[in-house]
Amino acid sequence: MESPSVPCDAQMMVRTSIDRLFHVAESVRNAHEENVLLAQRACQIYHRSRAEREHQSLLEQRARLLRSSRPDQKSGTLRRRWQVNGLHMERVRSIASMDSTLLASGSDDGMVIVQTMPEEEGTLDGDVVGVLESLDGTEVTAVALIPAQDGVLVAGGGRASEVAIWRLDHGESSVRRKFAVSSPVADLAECSGILGIGVGRNIETRHLEERHVQTLAHAGVVAAVRMPAPRIVCSLSTTDDGRHWLTLWDVRQSRHACRLQTCANTRAADTGAAVAFDALCGDGVLIAAAAGNLFESWDVRRALRPLGQCDLPRENPVCLALRDNHVAVGCADPEHGALLIGDVSTGGFQVSCEETIVALHWGRSGVLVGSSAEHSLRGFVFCA
Structure with a gap:
């Protein structure tokens, strides 16, 4: 049975309706x-505006950090409060403290000496x-003090590819644990029971109560390690071409969050001179x-360019320490050694x-x- 035919006018109407719907x-x-x-353009404009605002803020911060130190910019000074002589026979490589009670120092003489933090003034x-x-x-190149339930733990490492953990309790000490590492220890840091150990081209992290080792691989040789917060590791390393790199690591994900070349525009870049470094x-x-x-110095939230740069009044910095907005730098110039004090946000280093x-x-x-x-x-206190 044949289906009824559809009139041509009806077909045209259907096609017209379909075309209109299309x-x-x-x-x-x-x-x-x-x-x-x-919407995409609006987002681009918003992000561009935000980036411009952040860039403007960064420029304002950098404007406060003058390219060269000026003597009229006072950042405060350091006053020597106490001095302890005769504890070590050779150069002290590392210093650590716990709260305001204990002070530890590791030296080339192979000793780690723990003392109460001096409260009196003088020698x-x-x-x-x-x-x-x-x-x-x-020699001992790195030390750390770690609070524990059964006293105080002291971690130390050096030229031997080994880290020792001593337990210190009422003046008595004993080796609680020791473990091998892959290379001589350049530096170590501790935070919340986690050790970060700089060895060769790696940082090895491990919990004091666990045997699991996590390795953070670097392109260059690790010179210094800091743990400013749990699960955050900052490192200073030097590649074979003499360039110095600062790396911020997310320990939980075993990857670096950012990597920055530092001190590229200095004479030290070509001479292989030491780089001093700290993070908080x-x-x-x-990071400084x-x-x-x-x-x-860098604020890692704006890590694409330095927070500030300035020339130091003395050369050959070998150590650096940060606290709040202050920075102290030790310079080992053979003729003009000095301890410098400066302000991270305003610059103006001066010889203390x-x-x-x-x-x-x-x-x-x-x-x-x-x-x-x-x-x-020697113990110094900051004076505004």
């Missing part, structure tokens, strides 16, 4: 695409509560480095004292502890 759909789609483009003998010797008698955590992560005659300082640590108590070339320990 055109309407096409118009709606075009309008939607235009709205999407407008003191030092109230020693622990004398620890490196496992193989070689506040509203964000602040110095080499040759140049100081640089005319002596060579080879290691620095700014403790939570507010006392800046430094080691002189004569191996004595």
Whole structure:
């Protein structure tokens, strides 16, 4: 049975209706695409405006950090409060403190000496509560003090590819644990029971109560390690071409959050001179480095360019310490060694004292502890 035929007029009406629906759909789609483009342009304008505002803020901050230090910019000074002589026979490489109670120092003489943090002023003998010797008698390059339920733990490492953990309790010390690492220890840091150990081209992180080792690989040799907050590691490394790199690591994801070249525009970049470095955590992560005659600082939230740069009044910085907005730099110039004090946000470094300082640590108590070339320990307080 044949189906009834559809009149031509009806077919034309159907086709016309379909064409109209198609055109309407096409118009709606075009309008939607235009709205999407407008939204994208609005987002671009917003982000560009935000970037410009952040750039303007950065320029204002950099304007406050003058390219060269000016003597009329006063950033405060450091006053020597105490001095302890005769504890070490050779150069002190590392200093650590715990709250305002204990102070530890590691030296080329192979000793880690723990003393109570001096409270009196003047030249003191030092109230020693622990004398620890490196496992193989070689120099100690890094120390850390760690609070524990069964006393105080002291971590130390050096030229031997080994880290020792001593337990210090009422003046008695014993090796609680030791473990091998892949290379000699350049530096170590601790935060919330986690150790970050700089060895060769890696940082090895491990929890004190666990045996699992996490490795953060670098392109260059690791020179210094800081842990300004739990699960955050900052490192200074030098590649084979002599360039110095600052890297911020997210330990939870085993990857770096940012990587910055530092002190590229200084004479030290070509001579292989030492780079001093420190990091701290506040509203964000602040990183500072110095080499040759140049100081640089970064707020990691705006890490694409330095927060500020300025020339140092003395050369050859070998140690650096941050606290709040202040920065102390120890310079080991053979003829003009000095301890410098500056302000991260305004610049204006000035010489605080005319002596060579080879290691620095700014403790939570507010006392800046430094080691002189004569191996004595000195405590400084900041004076505005």
